[in-house]
Amino acid sequence: MSTKAHTPKQEAASSTKMLRAMLGIGILSAFLIVSAFELTRPRVERLQAEALEKAVFNVLPGTESIRAFGLNAQGELVDKATGENTEYTCYAGYDQNENLVGYAVEAAGQGYADIIRILYGYDPKEQVVIGFQVLESKETPGLGDKIEKDQRFLDNFKALDVGLTPGGELKNKVITVKQGEKQNPWEIDGITGATISSRAIGNIIGASTSAVVPMLHGQSPPKVETEPKKNQ
Amino acid sequence: MSKDTTASGPAATTTDEFIKGLWRENPVFVQVLGMCPVLAVSNTAENALAMGLATAFVLLMSNILVSLLRDFIPKQVRIASYILIIATFVTVTDYAIQAISVELYKSLGAFISLIVVNCLILSRAEAFASKNTVGKSILDALGMGIGFTFALFCLGAVREILGNGTLFDWALFPEGFQNWIVMILPAGGFFTLAAWLLIINVIQTRKIKS
Numbered sequence: 510m511s512t513k514a515h516t517p518k519q520e521a522a523s524s525t526k527m528l529r530a531m532l533g534i535g536i537l538s539a540f541l542i543v544s545a546f547e548l549t550r551p552r553v554e555r556l557q558a559e560a561l562e563k564a565v566f567n568v569l570p571g572t573e574s575i576r577a578f579g580l581n582a583q584g585e586l587v588d589k590a591t592g593e594n595t596e597y598t599c600y601a602g603y604d605q606n607e608n609l610v611g612y613a614v615e616a617a618g619q620g621y622a623d624i625i626r627i628l629y630g631y632d633p634k635e636q637v638v639i640g641f642q643v644l645e646s647k648e649t650p651g652l653g654d655k656i657e658k659d660q661r662f663l664d665n666f667k668a669l670d671v672g673l674t675p676g677g678e679l680k681n682k683v684i685t686v687k688q689g690e691k692q693n694p695w696e697i698d699g700i701t702g703a704t705i706s707s708r709a710i711g712n713i714i715g716a717s718t719s720a721v722v723p724m725l726h727g728q729s730p731p732k733v734e735t736e737p738k739k740n741q
Numbered sequence: 742m743s744k745d746t747t748a749s750g751p752a753a754t755t756t757d758e759f760i761k762g763l764w765r766e767n768p769v770f771v772q773v774l775g776m777c778p779v780l781a782v783s784n785t786a787e788n789a790l791a792m793g794l795a796t797a798f799v800l801l802m803s804n805i806l807v808s809l810l811r812d813f814i815p816k817q818v819r820i821a822s823y824i825l826i827i828a829t830f831v832t833v834t835d836y837a838i839q840a841i842s843v844e845l846y847k848s849l850g851a852f853i854s855l856i857v858v859n860c861l862i863l864s865r866a867e868a869f870a871s872k873n874t875v876g877k878s879i880l881d882a883l884g885m886g887i888g889f890t891f892a893l894f895c896l897g898a899v900r901e902i903l904g905n906g907t908l909f910d911w912a913l914f915p916e917g918f919q920n921w922i923v924m925i926l927p928a929g930g931f932f933t934l935a936a937w938l939l940i941i942n943v944i945q946t947r948k949i950k951s
Contacts, residue, residue, distance in 0.1 A: 527818045534810070534822050538829035545833040549840035560843045645847070652925065654848075702922060 561628075561644070565600045565613040568630035568640030572602030572610045580724055597721055602630070611639060612725055616717035621705040623647040625656075627713055629666065633726055636673060637694075638683075638714065641666035646706075653706035662700050662707060670694035671718045673726055679719045685711025758877050762884030768861045769892035769934075770941045775861035779893060780930035782852045786909055789897025790890065791849050795834050797886025800862050801879065802830045807870040808878035814871075823866040824857070831856045861889060896933050900924045 565575050578586045580597040600613040611632040617624050625648070630640035643657040656662060670693070672680045681695040685708045691698035697714075699707040768774045775796075782792040803826050807814075814822045835853045839846045856862070865885055870878040901907060904924030906914045923929050 527815045530810075530814045530822060531818055531825075533813070534825050538825055541829050542832050545836045549836040552840040553836070556840070556843050 564628045564642045564644060565602060568613050568628055568642050569600075569602035569610045570630075570640060571604050573605045574607075575600045575602050575613075578612075580721065586725075597717075599721070599725070609633070613640075614717060614721050614725075615644070616713050618709060618713035618716065620646055620648055620709040621653050622649065625706075625709055625713065627710065629714055629717070631671065631718070631722060631725060635668070636671055636722075636726070638666055638669035638671055638718070641710075641714075648703070648706045653703050655700050655703045656706045656710050659700055659703075662698065665691075665697045668694065669697065669714075671722050673723060677723050677726070679722060682719055683711055683715040755877065755880060758880040759884040762881065762886070762888040763891070764888070766885075767888045767892055767941075768885050769889060769896075770937060772861075772864075773938075774864055775859045775889065776934075778852065778855055778859055779896065780927065780934065781855070782849075783893050783896035783900055783930060783933070784925045785901045785905065786894060786897040788848060788852075789893040791845060792852055793886075793890025793893040795838065795849070795853060796856050796859060796862070797882075797890055799827060799830045799834055799856050799859075800865060800886045800889075801882040802833075803827045803862055803866055804870040804878040804882035805875060806830075807866040808873060808875045811871045819867070819871065820863075823863055823871075827862050827866070828857050861885065892937075895937055896930070899933050899936075900929050904929060 562575070566572050569575075576588075577598065577600050578588060580599060581587055586599075586601075598615050602610040602613060604610050611630050613628050613630050615626065615628055617626045619625075623646070625643060626645040628642050628644050629638050631637075632639045641663065646654065646657065648654045648656065669683060670681065671683065672695075674680050681693065683695055683697065685697040685699045686692075688699050688701045690696075697707070697711045699711075762768065766772060769776075769779055778792055778796065783789040803823070806826050807823060810822070810826075831854060834856070838849060838853060865882060869881045873881070898908060901909075902913060903921045904926075906912060906918045906920050921929070924933065
């Protein structure tokens with residue numbers, strides 16, 4: 510301890526003094542937190558919107574422009590701009606000739622640590638999942654987060670079969686199998702060391718595709734009417 | 742902190758306040774403080790470095806504020822006040838990282854709030870900033886912060902190289918390298934920390950002998 514150091518006062522401080530100190534620091538803290546929140550909010554929102562847009566372009570290879578849609582309870586696609594409250598959100602991606610590339614669908618479910626939010630691309634022509642990206646997860650770094658980085662795992666989602674029966678039901682529900690045991694095109698090859706996280710991805714995609722794909726399949730591709738967002 | 746071996750006697754210079762945190766009183770290797778983030782977040786070099794810098798920032802800001810308010814805070818409520826100050830800056834850091842990059846926030850998000858319970862920050866507030874001038878407190882925080890970041894990086898680099906075969910996501914070994922998965926698991930944190938402490942202590946003992 511420094512001999513020059515200032516030694517704290519030994520006599521008991523009055524309650525007023527304590528109250529004043531705590532209150533003062535509390536107000537200062539509140540002010541700092543609120544101003545940090547307000548200062549960063551516009552940028553955080555912009556970055557999140559950009560990240561989502563980038564993710565849509567990523568899961569729908571060959572996309573040049575996108576439009577956001579909602580799927581309502583009747584299974585109809587409604588333009589997000591109408592403001593109608595919808596159950597599912599999806600993004601239609603178009604190539605440069607304004608042909609439909611596919612739909613990017615948002616889904617979420619319980620992972621190992623917390624809710625995992627993902628985005629996957631669905632190609633209605635081939636009836637396959639053509640892309641996948643994790644939007645938000647708190648999985649264990651180095652282990653569970655392999656679901657975002659492991660190239661072998663991500664290769665599962667280049668042509669994951671979500672074909673429909675003539676009755677409009679999903680033929681086979683997507684499921685995660687043990688690493689190296691993938692045999693069918695609708696199975697996801699899991700990751701050793703990230704068993705729970707990779708299984709969670711299978712469950713999320715399985716649940717979402719069996720609900721959304723039959724609805725999306727019957728849709729005629731929505732026409733591009735409004736000015737869509739361009740890929741930069 | 743009773744175990745504050747600060748040798749800043751009458752001869753202590755201002756540079757000494759800065760230097761001591763880097764090596765002689767390194768918060769991780771010598772004081773063995775803040776083990777929770779050291780063991781939990783050092784699984785990759787990038788995580789370790791980002792965590793170290795975030796902690797250093799919180800340490801610096803809280804040291805400044807604690808030092809400024811040292812005559813205003815009564816002794817009885819000082820710990821509560823320090824925690825409040827530290828938690829405030831952790832929240833500010835959390836927002837700042839969100840605004841800097843979504844990617845960085847994604848890889849660190851869960852760990853940022855853990856800085857609140859890092860006892861290194863509380864110990865510097867209690868043992869140093871509450872008794873010294875703002876200038877000295879800044880130097881102390883910078884030294885300790887850089888020392889902490891350096892130590893975390895030492896652990897993170899070793900664990901990533903052995904456990905993942907990479908450094909900052911750059912592959913270091915040829916295809917056939919078998920990763921030591923245990924090194925990125927929690928147990929690997931203890932092994933690596935023990936190894937570093939052993940090395941540091943051997944060096945220190947030799948220095949004293951000679």
